[in-house]
Amino acid sequence: MTPDQSLVYLNGHYQPLCDAKISVLDRGFLFGDGVYEVIPSYRGRLFYLDDHLSRLAKSLNSIRMTPPHSTTQWSEIFQPLLDPTKDQYIYLQITRGVAAKRDHSFSDDLTPTIFVMSADMAPIEHLRSGTQALTIEDTRWHLCNVKATTLLANILLRQEALDQQCAEAILIKNGLVLEGAASNIFVVKDGVILTPPQASNILPGITRKVVIELIQSQRIPFQEVAISTETLDHADEIWLTSSTREIIPVTELNSRSVSSGTIGPMWHRINTLFQEKKAHD
Missing domain, CATH: 3.30.470.10 (Aminotransferase class 4, branched-chain amino acid transferase, N-terminal domain)
Structure with missing residues (x-):
């Protein structure tokens, strides 16, 4: 057809x-x-x-x-x-x-x-080597928690990332990390998984919710907390989540390697749990 x-x-x-x-x-x-x-x-x-x-x-x-x-x-x-x-x-x-x-x-x-x-579903790329992202100042409207069809700002922000051979734009406002142009974000630092708290400036992602449930089920240290650009720059791991791309590891940010430049162990652990949940739910 x-x-x-x-x-x-x-x-x-x-x-x-x-x-x-x-x-x-x-x-x-x-x-x-x-x-x-x-x-x-x-x-x-x-x-x-x-x-x-x-x-x-x-x-x-x-x-x-x-x-x-x-x-x-x-x-x-x-x-x-x-x-x-x-x-x-x-x-x-x-x-x-x-x-x-x-x-x-x-x-x-x-x-x-x-x-x-x-x-x-398109085949999920970057699961062997990770993907690239860059940070961009957030220019979207205030009600980012509403899944509105008015996506022009998101489109332009993500296209700027794609034009620079990156898979996603990570949005920054007032020095804090919010989310991707079409994804939510998780950061691993010193054994603790971090994600920005739910508010009107980020979309309440369903994959984000699933990942949080998996983290908590494993009793892994976790915080919903404001994440500074400095924390992002020195992260051990960075992940992006969405319904169609699931959990994507970021191994390069702003043309610099994230930690060792390889996919981290925490991503492997959570992604394995996610794939198991997909198969049984």
Whole structure:
């Protein structure tokens, strides 16, 4: 099946991707007025679905929208798009819908536009040698905890990293490490795993949550704490986490090796636990 013939869901109907159309007056198209969610599926099993849908509900509430479906209804919508023989992810986007004219103000009686598609997980690179990252000053808006479709700042920040042959931009504000442009961050220093505390300036990543659960289950020293750029520069290990890239070890930061420049033992330990959890949950 060619990509444009793949099955998608749009506003209650399944159809080939090439036939899926929205109005040019959709507020998601005009204003980026909407939210989205990315949910991994391993061999047809949705991973941490309840947590993803809980985050979706919080994002919707933050922009004054109501979740249109229950967990059961969402699961029923997703299933026809999944292949039980593949590792995939669900992309779900909800916009405020179509208004009669382009206007910054909105009414509460609009019908949301709901779009869902699936895609195969790309092979996870950099697991043998690690990846490269660079630090960039954060230029995003204040509500980074809302998974909004308005991702222009993230796109430009990550593209700056890619232009410099790095896989990710690690965002800095007021001398503190926040997260990646499309990921959360963990730092290992002197046997303690650190990650920035949850706040409005970082996304509440689901993979971040899973990793924290695994760390705590092993009673490994762990802190949710503000991380300075100095701590980052002298880290023993740096990891990036996301739903589609899982746990990525960073072995080079700003063109300098992280510690010895090889993947660290703590990453191997946590990644092994993560892979086991994927296989059984």
